[in-house]
Amino acid sequence: xxxxxTRNRKIAFTAFAWLVGLTLFFPILWTILTSFKTEGEAIATxxxxxxxxxxxxxxxxxxxxxxxxxxAMNSVVISLGSTGLGLLVAIPAAWAMAFSPGKHTxxxxxxxxxxxxxxxxxxxxxxxxxxxxxxxxDSRIALVAxxxxxxxxxxxxxxxxxxxxxxxxxxxxxxxxxxxLGKEIVYVLTPMAVPGIASxxxxxxxxxxNEAFWTLNLTSSQAAPLTAFIASxxxxxxxxxxxxxAASTLAIAPxxxxxxxxxxxxxxxxxxxxxx
Amino acid sequence: MATLQTQTAARFMMAPAVVMLLVWxxxxxxxxxxxxxxxxxxxxxxxxxxxxxxxYEFFLTDPAFFVALGNTLLLVGGTLxxxxxxxxxxxxxxDQPFWGRGIVRLLVIAPxxxxxxxxALVWKNMLMHPxxxxxxxxxxxxxxxxxxxxxxLPLFSITVIVAWGWLPFATLIIxxxxxxxxxxxxxxxxxxxxxxxxxxFHITLPHLARALTAVTLIETIFLLSVFAEILVTTGGGPGIASxxxxxxxxxxxxLQYDVGSASAxxxxxxxxxxxxxxxxxxxxxxxxxx
Numbered sequence: 158x159x160x161x162x163t164r165n166r167k168i169a170f171t172a173f174a175w176l177v178g179l180t181l182f183f184p185i186l187w188t189i190l191t192s193f194k195t196e197g198e199a200i201a202t203x204x205x206x207x208x209x210x211x212x213x214x215x216x217x218x219x220x221x222x223x224x225x226x227x228x229a230m231n232s233v234v235i236s237l238g239s240t241g242l243g244l245l246v247a248i249p250a251a252w253a254m255a256f257s258p259g260k261h262t263x264x265x266x267x268x269x270x271x272x273x274x275x276x277x278x279x280x281x282x283x284x285x286x287x288x289x290x291x292x293x294x295d296s297r298i299a300l301v302a303x304x305x306x307x308x309x310x311x312x313x314x315x316x317x318x319x320x321x322x323x324x325x326x327x328x329x330x331x332x333x334x335x336x337x338l339g340k341e342i343v344y345v346l347t348p349m350a351v352p353g354i355a356s357x358x359x360x361x362x363x364x365x366x367n368e369a370f371w372t373l374n375l376t377s378s379q380a381a382p383l384t385a386f387i388a389s390x391x392x393x394x395x396x397x398x399x400x401x402x403a404a405s406t407l408a409i410a411p412x413x414x415x416x417x418x419x420x421x422x423x424x425x426x427x428x429x430x431x432x433x
Numbered sequence: 434m435a436t437l438q439t440q441t442a443a444r445f446m447m448a449p450a451v452v453m454l455l456v457w458x459x460x461x462x463x464x465x466x467x468x469x470x471x472x473x474x475x476x477x478x479x480x481x482x483x484x485x486x487x488x489y490e491f492f493l494t495d496p497a498f499f500v501a502l503g504n505t506l507l508l509v510g511g512t513l514x515x516x517x518x519x520x521x522x523x524x525x526x527x528d529q530p531f532w533g534r535g536i537v538r539l540l541v542i543a544p545x546x547x548x549x550x551x552x553a554l555v556w557k558n559m560l561m562h563p564x565x566x567x568x569x570x571x572x573x574x575x576x577x578x579x580x581x582x583x584x585x586l587p588l589f590s591i592t593v594i595v596a597w598g599w600l601p602f603a604t605l606i607i608x609x610x611x612x613x614x615x616x617x618x619x620x621x622x623x624x625x626x627x628x629x630x631x632x633x634f635h636i637t638l639p640h641l642a643r644a645l646t647a648v649t650l651i652e653t654i655f656l657l658s659v660f661a662e663i664l665v666t667t668g669g670g671p672g673i674a675s676x677x678x679x680x681x682x683x684x685x686x687x688l689q690y691d692v693g694s695a696s697a698x699x700x701x702x703x704x705x706x707x708x709x710x711x712x713x714x715x716x717x718x719x720x721x722x723x
Contacts, residue, residue, distance in 0.1 A: 174527070174533075174534070177523070177526065179540060181540060182540040184544070184556065184559075184597070185544065187555070187559060200565040202565060202569075246453060249447070249449070250451070252446060253443035253444070254443075254447065257440060259440060259443065259444075263718070265451060272454050272457065274654055274706055274707065274713070274714070275458065275462070276657060276705075278682045279706075281695070282696050282699065284461055285687070286464075287464075306457040309457075310454070313450060366548070367548040369550055369660070370658065370660050370661065373550075373660070383548065387551050387554060388661065388665050391665035398558055398559060398565075402555075405551040405555060408548060409548060412546050413543055416543070416545065416546035417542070417546075420538075423602075427602070
């Protein structure tokens with residue numbers, strides 16, 4: 158009897174949870190489905206759910222009409238570039254803070270975090286004018302630099318919390334054996350730090366890929382990444398739902414997959430260790 | 434323990450990050466502060482004059498400012514309410530045993546990874562469109578008049594779109610906290626005859642307090658800066674009905690080229706964000722000590 162009750166309970170929960178999950182996922186699913194329709198079918202009422210002529214035409218059309226691949230490449234360069242450079246600067250800093258903490262390490266960490274709280278719009282004008290005077294408006298370089306600085310506090314913090322978990326005794330032992338600082342980093346620390354660095358890399362690529370304040374305000378056409386490219390579909394003359402869906406599907410698919418892999422790191426990275 | 438040599442090395446390794454962040458913080462902030470005291474319009478170069486608090490007076494007495502401030506608070510508050518309550522509910526649901534839990538979890542968190550411009554346009558066109566949108570079709574099917582969501586309820590519609598994106602974030606964090614809940618404590622309460630409701634309020638909710646605070650503070654920081662969703666859906670309209678503070682500053686800055694009052698607005702936005710930031714930083718700082 159009791160077993161049957163738990164079984165019924167489980168069936169009920171299964172049905173309910175799937176219903177909720179699919180409802181929340183529906184806008185994404187709908188976008189993916191629409192990307193395979195013709196423009197006519199995309200706006201048809203009643204809407205066709207699955208029974209329509211599946212076609213890849215929109216995907217080719219998006220590329221032909223607006224050079225989708227260039228914008229995708231911009232997104233790749235900007236997100237990888239800003240994250241890569243950020244890691245380069247943050248790894249030594251986080252390493253030093255985790256393994257040779259001084260009196261002010263904690264203050265420095267908190268201060269770094271506070272720079273992240275600065276609303277972007279508060280410094281829109283200066284950054285815009287600096288880029289303008291350097292001739293960097295609508296350039297990938299400006300976005301790589303700005304997004305790197307924006308995410309640097311998160312990168313340092315994430316690395317710091319990961320490095321903190323590496324037992325210090327191992328480093329002591331290596332030092333006893335006469336390993337130099339350089340060797341210590343390359344042979345002892347790096348192998349243990351790789352998973353943490355990889356998670357940090359993943360989460361920050363996602364954040365940079367989806368960033369939609371600076372990418373919209375500092376680019377117009379040449380350097381526009383996917384966030385800005387998709388925004389161009391908001392104008393009334395650009396109302397092509399099937400093409401919008403195709404462009405959107407391509408823009409979110411890679412990040413969705415990466416996101417699913419990094420869901421654990423997400424909590425850690427975005428709560429700065431406040432929730433474990 | 435740490436020798437003088439490693440201390441020096443440590444400083445050396447921290448220097449690039451610290452110096453870069455310091456420059457990144459001080460230079461633009463200094464410029465914003467400086468501009469905010471100038472009459473400075475990009476359309477009239479070379480005419481900059483010092484105006485004292487003139488820009489602040491202009492920005493803070495503009496009726497649009499109060500509308501924008503109200504909209505900002507409504508957008509933040511509405512999204513917080515929806516995501517914290519919805520996130521708690523979803524987290525408890527995902528914590529139950531059922532078939533395909535891993536997959537449902539993936540479905541639930543997916544919206545977080547959709548870039549703001551995509552989610553806003555998908556909702557605006559394919560779901561909320563008054564003629565061809567899915568909601569309109571459902572409304573007609575049920576015998577109602579379709580609603581032009583973004584024209585009649587712009588701020589509410591944007592709140593829905595933003596909340597859809599942030600719900601997974603709240604869910605994930607609350608779920609993480611939920612899974613660290615001591616099962617024995619719950620079982621003991623069950624043995625003593627406590628019902629699910631009183632277990633929720635006396636055991637689960639207190640345990641979640643910390644996570645809920647974290648979600649609230651972190652989301653607030655991000656939600657105070659909502660921009661792209663407004664830009665591609667309503668453009669702040671109709672009129673200024675869905676203009677929030679960042680969007681108002683953007684209009685002053687890049688559409689009216691009024692550097693001075695945009696900068697004054699920027700300073701106001703920074704102060705507003707800092708009020709929240711102080712609490713968040715204090716909370717994280719406490720955690721760092723523990």
